[in-house]
Amino acid sequence: MDLLYPRLLPANARMIHAELEQVSVSDLGGHYNLEHVATVFTATGGDRVSKRVLGDLRTELVTAARENGFPHPPSVQQRLSFDSRVGPALHSLMDMVPSEAAAGDIWAFMALVLAPDVAYWRFRRPDEKFDSDHVLGSDVTRHVFARLWWRAHLLHDPAAGQPYASFDVVGGAAFDQIFARRRALGASPVLVKAIVRVWASVDTHGGNERRLLQDFLMRLLRLAPFVAFESLTPSQLDIELQRVARDTISAVRT
């Protein structure tokens, strides 16, 4: 059964965000709701999600946040631990097809109506301007929950004993770099899995991992017009990507 989720109208999302920005994280718990009048559902493609499922999702999000320090500002480790738990949980509990998950307005509802306390807690930093992409539906690659759902979707292996075992193989920042190149690289689950698999096994010799990964991804982008990565078997793909990774390491070292 595929579920359809409420889509929060963008103008209302911006208005709600402006209001919630003024509220402290500890007080935001009183601002959640399981429904909102300014939402629409698509006409076909599944059944509308029930309030019971939305309630279960909220419980899971709040529990994960509390176990990682909520409402106190989370440490780096707590943020990573929260992401590791919530990505697979959202992906397995939401029962949503990718076309639904590509709609930013669904994620605006999740962050601004269902769990605003958790959403702002995860990304709010003292003395830093809050990036509205984390809660609005403007960019699923940056949204507090959407980026985790997509990370789980692109990396999960339904046939494996532990379908989400790859979720933490590379860090969130590294995955975000891959996912940000959405059209050329991040659209392909097979390629994303291979990039993560190969990159996790690369010896960077203590180099700047962020810069090395950028170089690695840039080389793959250059190859993409000539090489059909998706046509390769996983082992062939690993061999090609390992070769590119070696080029990256040697280019940066010389």
Next chain:
Amino acid sequence: MRRQIWPYRRPSAETLSADTWQLIIDEGPTDLPASLPHWDYRTNLSLSRQITIDMDLLRSEVRLPSDAKVQVAVIWTASGSNLRQSAGAVAIHREGRQKADLEVQLPGELLGGTVTLRTLLTVADPGTVEDPLAPRLSGSILWSDEHKVRLQGDAPQFPIAIVDFSRTTFPDNASWHLELGTQLESATMGTLLLYINERSKPTVQAFQRAAAPRAVDKVILDAVYADVARLMVEAALHHPDFTDESAFDEDSLGETFQNLIHSLFPGRTVADLRQLREHSPHRLSTQIQAAVGVFQES
């Protein structure tokens, strides 16, 4: 126009011939149409086509070594889900004239929007490459073609939501509102939404009867279309990154703007229209009205 320079030899058109894609339905195979109006996420797509390859000609033209292996693969991309995956591949083992029968099934739950089916002849294994102009990477693309199929028919090509405006920030008595993003590279389906006010019964009914409109429905649909076209053209011309030279990804807002402007003003440049907007915005508005053909008998 962008032209791709290939870093290895590619075969001539005589090397390969491709039949049309067939959609497999209960009654048997039929030519795959450009759109499937009744599709939804629960419908898988079963497709087939045949590719014929002259392997001897291919090997000599591309200078593939005798131990190189090739295959025909199908890779689909869905604009609705932003996903790209392989639908399968057929290895070509023998020499001479070979036929590859492709039979693929695309899972409905992963699709949406426009599905691009790409058929590719690729190098599965480059073998012992000696010629410097031969492809040396597994996956190297020797030939490809594309076929697009739009799912869900015409109406959802333009995302529409019917909602009670009293529950929104829009005026209660307005009949429609166009929500338009500003990122030209964003997917159109995610950044464009036409809201119809549930309280405006004539407007709701006009959209419900869009396939067979009465005279009054047609007038309303014409008025909405003209307004939407004007807003989109003006939004495009207002954007500094939207130029005659801009290249946008498929199904992006930028591409949607380009298609609209080309269909309304064939032969006119963006620079020309932008100048008109700056010096005579009312005249531009009237020209859009004329191009749309508002209230004209069809």
